[in-house]
Structures are given as C-alpha cells and as structure tokens.
Amino acid sequence: MFDGKYAGYTFSCYAIVAVVMVVLTVWIVLDERRQQKLLDEFQAQKKRKAEGGEVAS
C-alpha cells in the first residue's frame, strides 16, 4: 500500500485528505441535524399553542 522510499509523503497526503474530509462532512451533517431539530421544536411549540388555544376557547 504505502511502501518504498517516499511512503511517508504519500501516507501523509492521504491521511490529511481523509481527516479534513471527515471533519467537513461531520460538521455539515451535524449542522443540518441541529437546524432540523430547532425547526421541529418550533413546530411542536406552535402545535402546543394551537391546542392550548382550542382548549381555552
């Protein structure tokens, strides 16, 4: 796989690319989940308010 005289250089390149790509992917995926969760909370809050209004009336 990574052998020979310059194996360290080749391995470092692949390792850096892998680390940056994983960090970028995780950051984007977590951001989307966080925003979706916040939006769901807003929707649940709105639903609770609407139900509360119905009960009151």
Add this chain to the structure above:
Amino acid sequence: MSQQPSFIEKYANPTFFMNLSGKIVPWLTALTVALLSLGLYFSMTVPDDYQQMGTVKIMFVHVPMSILAMGAYAMIAISSIGSLVWRHPLADVSAKVMVPIGMAFCFLALVTGSIWGRPMWGTYWVWDARLTSMLILLFLYMGLFAIWQAFEEPSRAGRAAAILALVGSINLPIIKYSVIWWNTLHQTASVLDAAKITKPALDKAYLPAFFTMLIAFSLLLVLLHMKAMRAEILRRRVQARRMRQVEQAGSSATAHMVTN
C-alpha cells in the same frame, strides 16, 4: 387573474429543493462511498512510476482537489450572478455554503501539492505562478468566508460576497493557464487538456485510478454542497420563525399596554 409560476419559480424554490434533495442524498451518498472505495483500491494497487516511484499515488488526491477547488469557485461565481441579477434565494444559499467546502478543497490541493513537491522538487514551496495563483484562490475563499461571517443580514453579506466572488473569478483562467503563460516548476496538464484528452501524457495504468477518484471527489463535493444547502435553508427557516415570534411578542405587549 392568477399568473402561472415561471420555470424558476416552480423548480428552483427552497421547498422543491428540500423535497428533491431529500430523495437524492441517500443514493448519492451510497454512490460516493462506493466510488471512493473503488478509487482508493485502484490508487493503492497501481504500479510505482519509474521516476516518481510511490509518490505518483499523491496525484490521485492532489489533482482532483485542485480541479474541484477551481470548480467550486466557478460554482460560487455562477451562483453570485444568480444572486445579484435575479436575487434568487437559492443562488444566495448555494454561493454561501460552497465557500467553506471550496476552501477545504483548495487547502488540501495546496498541502498535498506541497508534500508532493518535497521529494520531487526538493522543496515544499516555490513562488511559482501556479502555486501562487492557487494560494490567491485560498485567500479569496478566506475573504468570502470572512464577509459571510461579518454581516448579520444575509442579503447584505450576499451582495458583498457576490461582488468579490465575481471579481475574484478572473483568477480561474490565470490558474489554468499559468503553466503555459509563465515558465513554472509546476508541470503542464497531463490529462485534462483539450489537446491531450484523446492521447493523455499520463500512462494508461494510472487512468482508472485517476478518473475514479476524480468522479468520486466530484460526487462528494456535490453531496456536501447539497447537504450544506439543506442546513442553510433550515437555518433561515428557524431565523424567520424566531423573528416572527419576537414580532408577535412585541405586538401582544403593545396591545396589552393599550388595553391597560
């Protein structure tokens, strides 16, 4: 009389995008993972080059990163036109979220190129036209990122970033042709050149690994862009609801004061 929605209004709107991307993302993820695995397998099993030896494998990550760093910037420039001319909300979102992704690809192109340069050229860095213009591209990405962070209002940030992105796009042909216009240490294109596309200078033993990795990283870029756009659309929806909530709280407080 109700007007029929235009093609752009019908298909290029956030709700349509969220529905469509929600269906595409799982398939695109599977395809990207499969192609990346295949590309890695091809990359690890190619024979060593007689001159570059094992470092030839660096090409399979360095070249796609460089091409896609430029491609991502071109996408930002195109989205910026859509944002400036038509004020399209998706164009604005697309331009914004591509900045950190393109910046990561550009950073990796520079780092992997620098590491490759040490055993091949005897140095990590030279102020050669190709390397310097690529570094300028990274600075442009950093500038765009700073603009998006500096403004609180997305529309104002979008306009300033779009102008910088369009002005900076002049750097793309400079990067591409720098190895032809100037005498550089960096080599000219081996495969993706109009004159060499039918008869590439690259040995055919390396072509499957090269093209598989190029397609895999391109799909990864599209996938990350799509996911980041979804996150940004959701963020704007959350912000809009927060604003509405604050406005409602404000108006009910005013009504309460008036009645008392």
